Amino acid sequence: MLELKDICFERDDKKILNHIDLKLDTKKFYVITGPNGSGKSTLAKIIMGIEKPDSGKIILNGEDITEKTIDERAKLGIGFAFQQPVTFKGITVYDLLKLATKKEISKQEACDILSKVGLCALEYVDREVNKSLSGGELKRIEIATVMARSPYLAIFDEPEAGIDLWSFQNLTEVFREIQSSKEGTTLVISHQERILNIADEIILMNSGKIQKIGQKEEIFDHILKPKKCCKEVASCE
Amino acid sequence: MNKDDKELLEEVVGENPTKADSYNIRKNGKGIERKVSPYMDIVPKENNSGIDIYVKEDTLFGTINIPVIITESGLTDIVYNDFHIGKNANVIIVAGCGIHNDGHQDARHDGIHRFYLEEGAKVKYIERHCGVGVGDGKKVLNPVTEIYMKEASYMVMDTTQIKGVDDTIRTTKAKLESNTTLVITEKILTSKNQQAKTEFEVELNGENASTHVTSRSVATDDSYQEFISNITGNTKCYAHVECDAIIKGNGKVKAVPEIYAKNIDANLIHEAAIGKIAGEQLMKLMSLGLSEKEAEDIIINGFLK
Numbered sequence: 107m108l109e110l111k112d113i114c115f116e117r118d119d120k121k122i123l124n125h126i127d128l129k130l131d132t133k134k135f136y137v138i139t140g141p142n143g144s145g146k147s148t149l150a151k152i153i154m155g156i157e158k159p160d161s162g163k164i165i166l167n168g169e170d171i172t173e174k175t176i177d178e179r180a181k182l183g184i185g186f187a188f189q190q191p192v193t194f195k196g197i198t199v200y201d202l203l204k205l206a207t208k209k210e211i212s213k214q215e216a217c218d219i220l221s222k223v224g225l226c227a228l229e230y231v232d233r234e235v236n237k238s239l240s241g242g243e244l245k246r247i248e249i250a251t252v253m254a255r256s257p258y259l260a261i262f263d264e265p266e267a268g269i270d271l272w273s274f275q276n277l278t279e280v281f282r283e284i285q286s287s288k289e290g291t292t293l294v295i296s297h298q299e300r301i302l303n304i305a306d307e308i309i310l311m312n313s314g315k316i317q318k319i320g321q322k323e324e325i326f327d328h329i330l331k332p333k334k335c336c337k338e339v340a341s342c343e
Numbered sequence: 344m345n346k347d348d349k350e351l352l353e354e355v356v357g358e359n360p361t362k363a364d365s366y367n368i369r370k371n372g373k374g375i376e377r378k379v380s381p382y383m384d385i386v387p388k389e390n391n392s393g394i395d396i397y398v399k400e401d402t403l404f405g406t407i408n409i410p411v412i413i414t415e416s417g418l419t420d421i422v423y424n425d426f427h428i429g430k431n432a433n434v435i436i437v438a439g440c441g442i443h444n445d446g447h448q449d450a451r452h453d454g455i456h457r458f459y460l461e462e463g464a465k466v467k468y469i470e471r472h473c474g475v476g477v478g479d480g481k482k483v484l485n486p487v488t489e490i491y492m493k494e495a496s497y498m499v500m501d502t503t504q505i506k507g508v509d510d511t512i513r514t515t516k517a518k519l520e521s522n523t524t525l526v527i528t529e530k531i532l533t534s535k536n537q538q539a540k541t542e543f544e545v546e547l548n549g550e551n552a553s554t555h556v557t558s559r560s561v562a563t564d565d566s567y568q569e570f571i572s573n574i575t576g577n578t579k580c581y582a583h584v585e586c587d588a589i590i591k592g593n594g595k596v597k598a599v600p601e602i603y604a605k606n607i608d609a610n611l612i613h614e615a616a617i618g619k620i621a622g623e624q625l626m627k628l629m630s631l632g633l634s635e636k637e638a639e640d641i642i643i644n645g646f647l648k
Contacts, residue, residue, distance in 0.1 A: 156626055176629040177638075185630065192627040195559070195587065196645035205641065206631050251631065 107132055108153065108259055108291065113162035115148055115314075122148050123159070124314035130259070135285040135292045137302050139325075140311035146295045147189060149311070150261050153293070154186040155179045166259075183258030183290075189267050191248035193236045199247055200231040206254040222283075223250045224276040242273035249280065260284070262294045266301070274298070302326075344368075344375070348412055351441035355410040355471050363408040363437070367394055370412050372420045383407055383434070393423035393455075396436075400429030400461065407436045411454065416446020416480045421453045428496075431463040439471035442482040442508070451483040458489065460496035460523075468500045474507030481509040490517040492525060494549070500527045504539065505647065513541040519580075521549030527556045530647045533566035533594070540569040547580035547609070556584045561643050562594030573601045576609025586615040589646060591639075 108130040115123040123145045130136055138146045151157040153164065155176040164172045171179055194202075203216045211219075217227030223246040233239065235247060245265060252260050265281070266274050278300045284292055285304045294301055302308055308325040310318045318328050344352075348370065352360050360366050361376070365383040368376040372391060379385050382402040386395045396407060413420055428434065444450040460466060474482030490498060504511060517525055531539050545554050554574065562568045574582045588596040602611040620642050628638035 154630060156630075175635075176626060177632055177634050180630050180632040188623070188627060190623075192621075192623045194624060194642065194645055196648040197641070201641075201645065202631075205628065205633065208632065255631065 107167060109165040110149075110153070111163040111165065113149075113152060113159045113164070115145075115152065115157065115159050121314050123152070126162070126314075126316060128309070128316060128319075130291055130293065132291055133288045134306045135304060136294070136307050136309060137305035138293065138295045138309045138311060139297060139302060140317070144311040145314040146311050147263055150186070150263050150293065150295055153259070153261060154184055156186070180255075185252040185255050185257030185260045187248045187252045187260075187262040187265065189263040189295075191244040193239075193244065194234070195236060196234060198232055198234055202235055202247070202251055203231075203254055206251040219250050219254045220247070222253060223247075223280055225250070242269040245269050245273070246277070249277070253284070257290055259291045259293065262292070262296075264295050264297075266296060266298050274300075278304075344370070347443060348414065351412050351414075351443055351473075351475065352410050354473055355412070355439040355441045356408050356437050357469075357471070360408040360410050360437075363406040365396075365405070366408040368408075368410055368412075369420075369422065371415045371418055380405070385409075388423065392421070393425070396424065396426045398426070398428045398432045398434050398464075400432055402429065402432040402434060405432070405434040407434060409436070409438045411438075411440040411452060413440065413442045413444075413450045413452055416444050416450055416478055417448030419449075419451040419453075421455070423455045424457070426456065426458045426466075428458065428460045428464040428466055430461040432461075433465040435467045435469070437469045437471075439469075439473075440484055440486075441472070442474045442476070442484070444474065444476040444480045444482050445478040446476075446480045447478055449481040449483055451481075451485070453485045453487070455487040456489070458491065458498065460490070460492045460498060462494045462496065464493075464496045466496075466498045468498065470500070470502040472502075472504040472508055472511070474509065476507075482507060483510045484508050485512045485514075487514045488516070490515070490525065492517065492519045492523040492552075494520050495522045496520075497524045498526070500525070502527075502529045503647075504531045506532060506534070508533075508539070509537050511539045511541075513539070514544075515542070516544045517554070518546045518548060519552035519554065521551055523549060523552045525554040527554070529556075529558045529560075531558075531560040531568060532563070532643075532647060533561070533568055534563045535566060536564070537566045538568070539566075540571070542571040542573075543584075544573045545575070545582065547574070547576045547582060548578065550579045551581075552578070553581040554583075556582075558586045558588075559646055560586075560588045560596060561591070561647060562588065562596050563591040565593045567595045567597075569597045569599070570615075571599045571601075572613070573603070574611055574613075575603045576606055576611050578606050579608035580606075580610070582609075582611045584613045586613075586617075587646075588617040589643065590617060590619055
């Protein structure tokens with residue numbers, strides 16, 4: 107179980123995360139959603155150790171990991187798929203998958219991993235993870251590197267960002283499979299209804315705070331409910 | 344040859360140098376072993392000043408190794424090797440120098456290699472340089488490569504200088520006639536107080552001549568590297584020069600690109616990028632469980648692969 111206790115993060119006098127408390131149960135599929143700038147990505151980065159909170163604690167299975175580095179957290183079973191996949195010169199897809207699995211896997215095993223994210227594997231294993239790959243291809247490879255590790259907690263930061271609708275439809279299937287496998291806890295940051303539909307629980311964030319946690323129906327109801335301000339605007343007319 | 348010599352030779356060639364169809368091994372300024380084939384002859388010049396390599400026309404899939412090793416501190420070895428590649432021949436040539444200097448005096452090798460490619464000839468030229476030894480004498484290498492390419496010839500030149508060379512000035516000059524292609528890839532890693540200067544001068548003289556020069560360099564500690572390229576397009580031609588460098592510690596890299604189009608149909612491109620290892624690259628690999636140091640090594644090894 108992962109627990110965030112009173113996490114605060116402020117930059118340029120802006121409270122990006124404002125006293126966040128959150129518990130993620132094992133083997134559940136969570137989706138964080140909310141408007142741009144609500145602190146979703148920062149929260150994910152704080153869990154991975156990419157950003158350090160100004161205050162608060164992060165507890166993983168009873169262990170305080172707040173001061174642990176990215177690699178230490180990775181070794182404890184946290185995986186992170188970047189919103190903007192990172193590219194490398196001279197490092198192939200195969201190299202990256204070997205690093206992810208920490209094993210001398212065969213090319214066939216690498217192909218099997220890539221097939222799970224819908225890539226026709228043989229065409230890709232020996233290609234460099236560089237900008238000659240399309241945004242959708244890089245995104246799938248990024249997701250494959252996280253899945254290859256079978257992490258205890260897998261975090262996916264906006265998997266839909268930067269890819270076309272066709273590729274996204276396939277990715278939805280990938281996440282549906284992750285959800286149904288119940289192998290670990292999954293945390294996906296997403297705005298997409300198709301991803302929200304898969305979630306066991308949805309975490310709604312707004313202005314650096316968690317506004318609501320609940321099932322899809324409750325959250326949708328909350329989001330779609332007419333706001334008071336709208337009525338006021340209407341009455342002005 | 345002792346065991347150390349053999350190891351140094353294997354590091355330069357990448358395998359046992361005697362496996363090639365033709366080879367010439369030079370140690371401390373003298374040829375010590377040579378083998379020739381009916382298609383690839385090696386003829387020594389006077390006074391041990393070098394060799395002429397003759398590849399007969401239409402020779403296919405030939406391999407030639409001409410490594411040099413220097414194990415004497417204080418020795419300066421200057422060698423002139425000329426490669427005459429016949430029409431439509433297709434060969435792989437591996438050359439380079441390994442210096443083992445345990446002494447206090449400098450050990451230096453200047454290899455001047457001239458390539459004459461006849462019509463339709465194809466050459467893959469691999470050059471590796473390295474330095475080892477615990478002495479405080481410098482290990483100095485100043486390779487010069489001159490390439491003359493006739494109609495429809497093709498050459499790939501891969502050069503690598505990964506460790507242990509204190510001072511180097513590398514000079515590569517090429518003149519390309521019509522329908523020729525020259526692809527150069529250079530990889531250099533410097534550390535400590537090492538210095539490396541590399542200069543390319545390519546003249547594209549014939550229609551549809553093209554060249555692609557890629558330089559990947561890593562400068563660590565207090566080392567310094569300089570990359571100078573000077574490409575001239577005299578006719579309808581194409582050139583792409585790419586200089587990528589990673590700097591670490593107090594490493595310094597200077598890139599001086601010059602492209603000169605003298606014809607309306609010359610298409611010349613230069614790209615240069617110098618910087619430290621991108622933070623996102625480190626973070627990605629660390630998120631896979633690698634320490635920062637392991638991640639740095641993987642990124643640099645990949646970059647220089």
